[in-house]
Every structure is written in structure tokens, then in C-alpha cells.
Amino acid sequence: MDNTDTKKALFVCEACGKMGVKNGNRQKYCSSQSCQNIRNARKSARNKRRTNQKTTY
Ligand SMILES: [Zn+2]
Numbered sequence: 001m002d003n004t005d006t007k008k009a010l011f012v013c014e015a016c017g018k019m020g021v022k023n024g025n026r027q028k029y030c031s032s033q034s035c036q037n038i039r040n041a042r043k044s045a046r047n048k049r050r051t052n053q054k055t056t057y
Pocket of ligand 1: 013014015016018029
């Protein structure tokens with residue numbers, strides 16, 4: 001048994017549902033390329049929505 005295990009925080013990737021070890025920040029996606037792509041896509045989609053709201057307002 002490793003004592004360091006207690007310090008590791010696990011999270012479930014929102015994209016693939018796999019468990020991973022948190023890097024420190026609130027992490028929602030694992031480090032796999034496809035999941036990072038999804039993360040980036042969601043980020044930009046959110047930004048788009050924000051700018052749309054601004055322009056339509
Ligand atoms: Zn993932």
C-alpha cells in the first residue's frame with residue numbers, strides 16, 4: 001500500500017467515463033486526445049454562446 005494514494009484525488013472523465021487522477025485543478029476530462037478535443041469543443045461552444053448573447057441583446 002502506498003501512503004501517497006491517499007493524497008490522490010480521483011475523478012471520472014465526462015467524455016469517456018474513465019477514472020483518472022486529478023492534476024490539481026478541477027479536472028473533468030482525462031488526458032486522452034479525443035477527450036481533450038471534446039473539452040476544447042465545449043469550451044469554444046460556450047464562448048460562442050456568450051458572444052451570441054451579447055450580439056442579440
Ligand atoms: Zn476521457
